[in-house]
Amino acid sequence: MTISLPAVPLPATINPWFAATMIAAVVLASTTGEVLTAAAMKSIGDLDAIRAHSGLKDAIRAVLTSPLFFAGVFFLALAFFSLLFALNHLNLSLVAPASASLTLVTNAVAGKIFLKENVDRRRWAAAVLVCVGVYLLAH
Amino acid sequence: MVHHSLTPRQYLILGLVAVSAPLGDSCLSRGMASMPPITLEHPGTLIAAVFTPWIALGIALLIGFFASYLTALSWADLTFVLPATAFGYVIIALLARFWLHEAISPERWAGIVLVTLGVGFVAQGPSLTQHPAPEPEESADHELVEPKVETR
Numbered sequence: 589m590t591i592s593l594p595a596v597p598l599p600a601t602i603n604p605w606f607a608a609t610m611i612a613a614v615v616l617a618s619t620t621g622e623v624l625t626a627a628a629m630k631s632i633g634d635l636d637a638i639r640a641h642s643g644l645k646d647a648i649r650a651v652l653t654s655p656l657f658f659a660g661v662f663f664l665a666l667a668f669f670s671l672l673f674a675l676n677h678l679n680l681s682l683v684a685p686a687s688a689s690l691t692l693v694t695n696a697v698a699g700k701i702f703l704k705e706n707v708d709r710r711r712w713a714a715a716v717l718v719c720v721g722v723y724l725l726a727h
Numbered sequence: 728m729v730h731h732s733l734t735p736r737q738y739l740i741l742g743l744v745a746v747s748a749p750l751g752d753s754c755l756s757r758g759m760a761s762m763p764p765i766t767l768e769h770p771g772t773l774i775a776a777v778f779t780p781w782i783a784l785g786i787a788l789l790i791g792f793f794a795s796y797l798t799a800l801s802w803a804d805l806t807f808v809l810p811a812t813a814f815g816y817v818i819i820a821l822l823a824r825f826w827l828h829e830a831i832s833p834e835r836w837a838g839i840v841l842v843t844l845g846v847g848f849v850a851q852g853p854s855l856t857q858h859p860a861p862e863p864e865e866s867a868d869h870e871l872v873e874p875k876v877e878t879r
Contacts, residue, residue, distance in 0.1 A: 622805060629800035636736070636798060651797060692809055699806040706856040711806050714845040718810045721841030724834045725816045 602677065610674040614687040618667035619694040623702050625660030630703070632657075685726035689719040733854055737802065740795045744808065745815035747792035753819065754785030803854040814846045 629635070632650045639647040651657055674683045696715035700707040707715075733741070758781030762772070776782050799808045817839050823829040831839075 622809070625797070626800045626805035626808075629797055632801060635801040688813075692813065695809055696806050699804065703805060704856065704858065705804045705806050706853075707806050708852065710848050710852045714810050714848040715806070717841045717845030717848065718813045721838040721843075721845060722813050722816060724838030725820060725842065726838075727834065 607678055607682075610670070610677060611683060611686050611690070613670045614667055614674055614683070615690045615694055617663050617670055618687070618691050619698050621660050621663030621665075621667055622691070622695055623660075623698045624656055624663060626699070626703055628654045628656035628660055681727060685723045688726055689723040692719045692722065733803075737799075737854075740799050741803075741808070741811045743795040744792060744799055744812055746818055747788045747795065747815075748812060749815040749819040751785045751788030751792055754781050754788060758782035758785060804856055807849055807852075807854045810842075810846050810849045813842050817842050 628651075632638070632654055635647050635650070638650055671683065671687065674687075692715050696707050696711060699705040705711075758779055759776065761781070762776055762779070777786065796808070796812070799811075820831060820835055820839055824831050
């Protein structure tokens with residue numbers, strides 16, 4: 589997800605390690621957030637089925653009573669604020685595509701390790717293709 | 728229930744996920760660009776911004792995005808849903824090209840092709856990893872990750 593904000597001119601004296609650290613913080617926080625949210629939704633079960641069975645209210649309640657979901661939202665919020673922080677120091681045209689595309693690859697790795705998802709060759713190829721594609725599109 | 732292929736309704740939700748996020752972002756961007764510069768001395772203007780039409784529409788779209796994203800994650804893998812979300816960039820670029828008649832650079836066309844190829848790859852595979860359940864009767868729910876912490 590990209591956030592459209594006015595671009596801040598890149599200061600000439602920016603340390604590349606500092607820039608990399610800021611982008612890494614965004615990527616790490618958003619990957620953690622995505623994985624926790626995905627784990628929460630998997631543990632709740634099919635929302636469509638819950639809604640069909642016991643109504644929209646119960647589906648919403650199932651989500652809002654999951655501690656794992658709030659842990660995920662916490663890290664997604666952290667990712668949002670680290671993105672704002674990074675935008676304060678770096679150009680939007682660097683931060684947005686770099687973080688959006690790197691997150692796709694880190695999520696494939698995290699999905700395999702933590703969510704035990706079956707990341708086969710097809711999904712690796714997709715993660716890499718979409719990663720490069722999003723970089724080109726958002727740049 | 729085995730979800731190797733998706734129902735039309737589930738495709739509709741994935742479509743909503745893909746379209747609502749970039750459309751919502753665009754509305755926020757459009758709304759914020761037309762606001763006078765906001766400074767930390769007047770944080771109230773940020774609250775007022777929420778009630779301007781473009782920003783309100785953007786927020787509504789992003790709430791819709793989050794709801795459909797969570798629904799998608801409840802029946803499909805994260806590594807299946809995320810490439811689908813990225814397809815939204817393609818939709819937006821094509822809308823910009825054919826509706827707003829904006830020029831698209833060769834790099835962006837290359838990006839469109841790569842994202843489309845990637846999404847095509849995942850879409851051919853299963854949408855949900857099936858985990859062998861310890862008891863055959865309980866294979867219906869897809870219990871993942873969270874090891875149950877037992878307090879004794």
